[in-house]
Amino acid sequence: MMANSVQPEPDDAVVDKAILWLTHLSSGLASEEERRAYRDWCAQHPQNALAAHRMEGIFARFDGLPAEPARAALEGQRRPRRKVIKLALTVALLLAGGGMLAQWPQARYWNADYRTAAGERRVVELADHSTLTLNSGSAVNIRYDGHARRVDLLAGEVLVQVAHIADPASQPFAVHTPDGEARALGTRYLVRREAGATVVTVLESMVRAGSADGSSSRTVLPDQRVRITANAVSAPQAVDAGQAASWVRGRLVADNAPLSEVLAELSRYRRGLLRYDAAQMQAVRVSGVFALDDGDRTLTTLQALLPITVEHYTPFLTVVSVKPKK
DSSP states (O other), X not given: OOOOOOOOOOOHHXXXXXHHHHHHHHTTOOOHHHHHHHHHHHHHOHHHHXXXXXXXXXXXXXXXXXXXXXXXXXXXXXXXXXXXXXXXXXXXXXXXTSOHHHHOHHHHSTTSSEEOOTTOOEEEEOTTSOEEEEOTTOEEEEEEOSSOEEEEEEESEEEEEOOOOSOGGGSOEEEEETTEEEEESSOEEEEEEETTEEEEEEEESOEEEEETTSSOEEEEOTTEXXXXXXXXXXXXXXXXXXXXXXXXXXXXXXXXXXXXXXHHHHHHTOSSEEEOOHHXXXXXXXXXXXXXXXXXXXXXHHHHHSSEEEEEEETTEEEEEEOOOO
8 A cells, every 4th residue: 555645844944934925925015026036935845835835824814804813813723832923923914904014114214314113212403403302113304494494204203392593484493294284483392193194282382283285274372282184274172282292201191091092102112013902992991101111011000900901922913802791
């Protein structure tokens, strides 16, 4: 009787290579030449092809899943722990919506004049002695000339302290985004990029906020906030501007805030991914002062205070979920 031919399992190095290939191909950054190189690599050896086939199946299963089903799928894998870690990292990269590489400021904004990585804050003094404090994951370009002092906020958030000059009208200071501009009227203020809008919060003096198309503008006073879109500026909303700027001191201040907002802020400071169901977390309220620079400790504190579970799969993937009601 002829023995059945059993194909040997791919070794770890081959599996690692397959994961690296597929992570890059899923990031949206791969060229057609790199895709051809991947196909050539698969054809070089049967183990390469087998590892690629199996990893492609895993990628396809997890692609687009929310965090909770992906977590359950990971827990169901009957594999050694090192394999589960590889799978968790793969899932994290996929669930990032195109891969972590596409989200890193160093990758997207490597040519910015000034930038910060996840978890980093940076103070920059400009030529006129104005200062910018960049929040985590932020990037700016500076354009000073004889007619204007312009800061282009490419990503993230910045605290602006505008220096007084002899004739500010001849060289106005403004922070620009694709949504519009926040022009200083001798002031200290925050500008933050969000999905589809720019948020301006004034700490001192005044800011003139204007939409990109020039159709809308408003004057914003201390302890007020507006949202700028390409064709509108919202009515000013009263806020605690000092609380909004607490990140400058490495603090996150929450006053009966939805847990989803707190987790969103914490995620800005993490190099890995923090996954959660935002709709579920919206109903959970939290108050307190938390450390931004020690996110794991803050998550542990939140878990002790609230009906949530925090699970760390790798340094790159943490999942927060609401405990089921008994």
